Amino acid sequence: MNYKEIPSPAFVLDEKLLRKNLELIDRVQRDAGIEIILAFKGFAMWSAFPLVREYLKGATASSLYEARLCFEEMQTRAHTYSPVYRENEFDELMDYSSHIVFNSFNQFSKYYQRTQTADHPISCGIRVNPEFSDVETDLYNPSAAGSRLGVGIDEMPGTLPQGIDGIHFHVLCESDSYSLEKVIEKFEANFGNYLSQVKWVNMGGGHLMTRKGYDHGHLIQLLKKFREKYDVKVILEPGSAIAWETGVLVSTIQDIVEHRGVKTAILDVSFTAHMPDTLEMPYRPKIIGASEPTNESKHLYRLGGGSCLAGDFMAAYDFGRELQIGEQIVFLDMIHYTMVKTTMFNGVNHPAIAIWTKDDQLKIVREFAYEDFKNRLS
Structure with missing residues (x-):
């Protein structure tokens, strides 16, 4: 999957990985x-x-x-x-x-x-x-x-x-x-x-x-x-x-703020609206190019969502370098229990939904707009 070809924000399912899971599951049901x-x-x-x-x-x-x-x-x-x-x-x-x-x-x-x-x-x-x-x-x-x-x-x-x-x-x-x-x-x-x-x-x-x-x-x-x-x-x-592990959520850093030594990279996605299980379960999503902090970590960044909820963030990850506004942050394993639970809370737009096909092509399945937000309300 070529992340640079993916518009942000977007959920992207990898078709080949989904088929791999289905083949395994099918073997289990046939053998059992x-x-x-x-x-x-x-x-x-x-x-x-x-x-x-x-x-x-x-x-x-x-x-x-x-x-x-x-x-x-x-x-x-x-x-x-x-x-x-x-x-x-x-x-x-x-x-x-x-x-x-x-x-x-x-x-x-x-x-x-x-x-x-x-x-x-x-x-x-x-x-x-x-x-x-x-x-x-x-x-x-x-x-x-x-x-x-x-x-x-x-x-x-x-x-x-x-x-x-x-x-x-x-x-x-x-x-x-x-x-x-x-x-x-x-x-x-x-x-x-x-x-x-x-x-x-x-x-x-x-x-x-x-x-x-x-x-x-x-x-x-x-x-x-x-x-x-x-x-x-x-x-x-x-x-x-x-x-399981069949796709990602691609996001982009919109701003980097700092308060009392805590740096936060604010994204064009929201944890509460687009990844609610990270707050409910709770669990820490894996991110490409990031690891858990250690005592030697020098480049720690919280990741902040785009809503006004104070708790719409993940505690700091170690990126091993300085982050820049405009670069991608890619969350792994974001296809199950994500899209089924997303909202448009605070009017934050929903990420696009896409498939990375077996032919290594990006297929945009759905994009969202103001009408999707308005039509859920009255």
């Missing part, structure tokens, strides 16, 4: 005899869906709009789950859904009969809470104390209601197969007696199988063993794994 589907909440760049469809035949949605996007751009009906469904949206939601997972038995009782009136089969499931997760950040932990997501073992009936075909759980976040193994052990201990009553088990997302060092052999054997033991279809719906 399971189905892996795309989670829109992690990656919903629909201009790349023609490539995704070559390897993944389904997707998961958590809202009416995501389900419609699945139907229109993934060209299939969605595996739909939401913590709650809206009365005035449910009939349309059914049009776009092949599976509907309910967060509670109240929701199942309210809507199940309506699913039977759809003009196509809809398989219904219930989300459960295994009450175990090794995710350390509560914001991303569905099994945190008092979680609203899924039914706990104490709330389960002796027998599943007629009409529930599957069980869904999701308690991982950028986790490895050994974390999944621990979750499965807890899930089997709590919910194993229900598995003879269902046709499928959806193990949710958080399976970061495209991260370097991931033990794919262990994952495959773990899933095969579970599938064969209970004679159920197994579904995974990773978000991050699909687009």
Whole structure:
């Protein structure tokens, strides 16, 4: 990828890297005899869906709009789950859904009969809470104390209601197969007696199988063993794994300011608007040409976003040289959980969206303007 050819600011997906991830994921699903589907909440760049469809035949949605996007751009009906469904949206939601997972038995009782009136089969499931997760950040932990997501073992009936075909759980976040193994052990201990009553088990997302060092052999054997033991279809719906390390966010230094010895390079992007996970998770994005500070660092710069939020910045990086106004700052691994969560807070314009094609050409997919900001408001 030739960064100098990329207009700033812009999210840029590398098509060859995305295909590499998809090939690995496809091998896992074939060797394990399971189905892996795309989670829109992690990656919903629909201009790349023609490539995704070559390897993944389904997707998961958590809202009416995501389900419609699945139907229109993934060209299939969605595996739909939401913590709650809206009365005035449910009939349309059914049009776009092949599976509907309910967060509670109240929701199942309210809507199940309506699913039977759809003009196509809809398989219904219930989300459960295994009450175990090794995710350390509560914001991303569905099994945190008092979680609203899924039914706990104490709330389960002796027998599943007629009409529930599957069980869904999701308690991982950028986790490895050994974390999944621990979750499965807890899930089997709590919910194993229900598995003879269902046709499928959806193990949710958080399976970061495209991260370097991931033990794919262990994952495959773990899933095969579970599938064969209970004679159920197994579904995974990773978000991050699909687009992990497949692209960048290119930005440019607009100004350099200094206060009490702290230098800040102010960019034409915003952390709160364009990279919210860096503040929420929080995590430190990697930057080309920059490293973590040491006691010997002499060229430290904070990176400041372009909004008026006081906390819209990253603590200092070591660039090993003096930065100059007008030069590029390139953030790595910015395709998953970025565009899906961006805003136009403070009227800060959204970066362009682009693809670096397999032929090493830059394809601008979308650019944004004032109307995009105005039309979200009233």
